[in-house]
Amino acid sequence: MAVYAHSSPTAAEMMPPPVRRTPLREVFFGDLFSACLSVAAIGLLWSLLPALNWATLDAVWVTDDPGECRAGGACWAFIADKLRFILFGIYPPEEQWRPLLVIGLILGMTLISLPPKAWSTKLLAGWIAAIAAMLALMWGGFAGMSFVPTGKWGGLPVTLLLALLSLSLAFPLAVVLALGRRSNRVVPRLLSVLSIEIVRGLPLVGLLFVASIMLPLLLPQSWTIDKLGRTLAALTIFAAAYLAEVIRGGLQGVPQGQGEAAEALGIPRWKIVWHIILPQAIQKVIPPLTNTAIVMVKNTSLVLIVGVFDMLSAGRSAATDPEWPAPFAESYIFVGAIYFLICFGISLYSRWLEEGIHSREYK
Amino acid sequence: MMHAPQTATTGSAIRIEGVDKWFASFHALKAVDLDVAAGERIVVCGPSGSGKSTLIRCINRLESHQQGRIVVNGVELNESLKNIDAVRRDVGMVFQHFNLFPHLTVLENCALPQILSRVTPRRDAEEKAMTLLERVRIPEQAQKYPGQLSGGQQQRVAIARALCMNPRVMLFDEPTSALDPEMVKEVLEVMVSLAEEGMTMIVVTHEMGFAKEAADRVVFMDQGRVVEIAEPRVFFDSPKHERTRHFLNQIIH
Ligand SMILES: Nc1ncnc2c1ncn2[C@@H]1O[C@H](COP(=O)(O)OP(=O)(O)OP(=O)(O)O)[C@@H](O)[C@H]1O
Numbered sequence: 001m002a003v004y005a006h007s008s009p010t011a012a013e014m015m016p017p018p019v020r021r022t023p024l025r026e027v028f029f030g031d032l033f034s035a036c037l038s039v040a041a042i043g044l045l046w047s048l049l050p051a052l053n054w055a056t057l058d059a060v061w062v063t064d065d066p067g068e069c070r071a072g073g074a075c076w077a078f079i080a081d082k083l084r085f086i087l088f089g090i091y092p093p094e095e096q097w098r099p100l101l102v103i104g105l106i107l108g109m110t111l112i113s114l115p116p117k118a119w120s121t122k123l124l125a126g127w128i129a130a131i132a133a134m135l136a137l138m139w140g141g142f143a144g145m146s147f148v149p150t151g152k153w154g155g156l157p158v159t160l161l162l163a164l165l166s167l168s169l170a171f172p173l174a175v176v177l178a179l180g181r182r183s184n185r186v187v188p189r190l191l192s193v194l195s196i197e198i199v200r201g202l203p204l205v206g207l208l209f210v211a212s213i214m215l216p217l218l219l220p221q222s223w224t225i226d227k228l229g230r231t232l233a234a235l236t237i238f239a240a241a242y243l244a245e246v247i248r249g250g251l252q253g254v255p256q257g258q259g260e261a262a263e264a265l266g267i268p269r270w271k272i273v274w275h276i277i278l279p280q281a282i283q284k285v286i287p288p289l290t291n292t293a294i295v296m297v298k299n300t301s302l303v304l305i306v307g308v309f310d311m312l313s314a315g316r317s318a319a320t321d322p323e324w325p326a327p328f329a330e331s332y333i334f335v336g337a338i339y340f341l342i343c344f345g346i347s348l349y350s351r352w353l354e355e356g357i358h359s360r361e362y363k
Numbered sequence: 364m365m366h367a368p369q370t371a372t373t374g375s376a377i378r379i380e381g382v383d384k385w386f387a388s389f390h391a392l393k394a395v396d397l398d399v400a401a402g403e404r405i406v407v408c409g410p411s412g413s414g415k416s417t418l419i420r421c422i423n424r425l426e427s428h429q430q431g432r433i434v435v436n437g438v439e440l441n442e443s444l445k446n447i448d449a450v451r452r453d454v455g456m457v458f459q460h461f462n463l464f465p466h467l468t469v470l471e472n473c474a475l476p477q478i479l480s481r482v483t484p485r486r487d488a489e490e491k492a493m494t495l496l497e498r499v500r501i502p503e504q505a506q507k508y509p510g511q512l513s514g515g516q517q518q519r520v521a522i523a524r525a526l527c528m529n530p531r532v533m534l535f536d537e538p539t540s541a542l543d544p545e546m547v548k549e550v551l552e553v554m555v556s557l558a559e560e561g562m563t564m565i566v567v568t569h570e571m572g573f574a575k576e577a578a579d580r581v582v583f584m585d586q587g588r589v590v591e592i593a594e595p596r597v598f599f600d601s602p603k604h605e606r607t608r609h610f611l612n613q614i615i616h
């Protein structure tokens with residue numbers, strides 16, 4: 001075991017903390033428990049070798065001839081061939097710059113919204129404008145862009161829009177529900193409890209069915225709300241019920257003294273909630289909020305059950321092309337990788353946010 | 364009184380007449396009477412649970428009383444939200460546990476309340492905040508978060524935050540009891556200087572040094588009642604009531 005300590009007698013105060021480096025052998029095999037885990041991990045990796053082989057050495061990376069894929073390796077050439085279909089679904093190919101631009105807009109807006117310093121009413125207005133622009137781009141029907149009905153939207157933009165819109169619409173709804181549930185008044189509390197418990201008690205698939213199939217049967221014919229819109233409504237309601245409970249947990253963690261101090265300063269009630277209580281409540285529940293956000297991103301894939309053409313539906317239907325030898329695994333791996341990137345990104349971001357919060361308190 | 368009151372109002376800054384307060388069936392304040400003149404400094408003391416906090420929290424309506432009258436600068440505290448707002452505009456409060464907003468910097472702690480309750484432009488609010496942070500002698504901490512300050516520094520920020528609202532009355536609820544002994548002095552110094560400027564103050568504290576130095580009158584409470592009110596000299600040298608003597612003996616020894 002090596003101990004590296006730099007000491008300089010002339011400037012003892014400036015001495016950096018001693019650094020102790022543990023050798024790798026000790027990290028992985030230092031005690032019985034670590035050793036067992038290390039052996040198990042190596043065994044697992046070993047057993048995955050054939051799959052790794054399938055995915056890399058035996059794989060067909062580029063080809064114009066689907067027949068070459070019958071050899072048994074992974075057929076990544078298929079992904080290259082179907083990339084546009086998986087990403088954009090049946091959106092008219094010559095118009096696919098529009099959904100591409102939408103993806104770009106979402107990425108760009110997300111990037112500039114990352115640092116908490118950027119959060120302001122201006123940014124909120126920016127997001128509302130950006131989302132309006134995205135929907136306008138997708139629909140078209142003006143400025144020489146052909147009209148594309150939502151039935152033809154598909155792939156990654158649908159997944160991203162459903163996730164983004166359901167979460168951002170659910171959030172304010174969840175705040176209202178959480179506050180209602182903590183209210184002293186009976187009616188708001190009862191309404192909140194009822195809606196949260198009913199929605200949480202139903203499976204999302206059930207909600208989606210009700211929204212997309214039952215609702216049109218129940219409502220008069222003239223009330224046709226778009227199927228994508230109804231699906232979005234179901235996702236939003238579902239997310240709101242879960243977010244509400246997470247936010248309620250955060251509200252419970254804010255000491256009573258915070259509200260009292262704000263009241264004593266003469267700050268109006270709703271401004272206390274907005275500027276003093278909610279920010280603290282939300283900071284306290286970043287891990288479960290992240291969790292809900294990630295679950296909701298993945299939940300959007302359930303819309304394929306009611307026939308909305310999201311990225312997972314596109315991947316599945318791409319693989320049914322009879323020209324190719326049923327490359328379902330490749331298709332799902334590719335789609336899965338995109339989901340993973342999104343969700344892991346959210347996860348990293350939340351860790352970064354939390355570090356920012358912890359750096360403000362050394363006690 | 365040595366100091367001229369800040370305002371021209373004659374008579375009482377705070378009038379408390381026959382106030383009763385119950386928590387469910389627990390009788391927390393019993394027929395409390397107290398008249399505080401503008402510019403007067405009152406120290407309230409008494410054993411734990413005697414109702415000191417409850418009394419001063421009734422003065423800015425953090426608690427509501429059920430009987431009697433409380434009038435602050437001519438405005439009666441009742442169900443009227445307008446009156447409650449008016450009173451809170453005039454009354455600042457400092458808490459035992461500081462209650463700074465942990466998600467805001469020290470500067471924002473002092474500036475944001477002005478912006479939210481008075482619709483002050485941000486520039487003016489921050490300028491005012493800096494002036495008051497200088498006054499409590501911690502302008503250099505303005506960009507830090509409360510969690511990064513010592514208890515004494517936090518309490519001074521809390522005083523600055525309250526003063527930013529230009530209060531005519533300041534309430535202190537055991538402002539030094541959560542502090543390490545070496546930090547009590549820096550907070551008391553700020554309070555004494557505030558008293559010297561003629562601020563109307565009601566201070567719940569067991570710091571008898573402060574009471575002797577700065578108070579015009581000392582109020583002793585026990586079991587929800589005001590037992591004795593006297594000038595500090597009289598209060599400490601010749602308390603009239605047996606319970607007061609008993610209490611003073613306990614905190615001095
Ligand atoms: N919100 C409340 N609900 C029920 N009882 C309360 C509440 N607040 C205070 N009490 C009770 O009222 C009595 C007076 O409390 P108060 O906090 O005013 O005492 P205090 O004199 O400030 O004591 P301390 O020195 O411990 O702060 C106590 O017996 C307390 O238990």
Ligand SMILES: [Mg+2]
Pocket residue numbers: 415416417536537
């Ligand atoms: Mg108290």
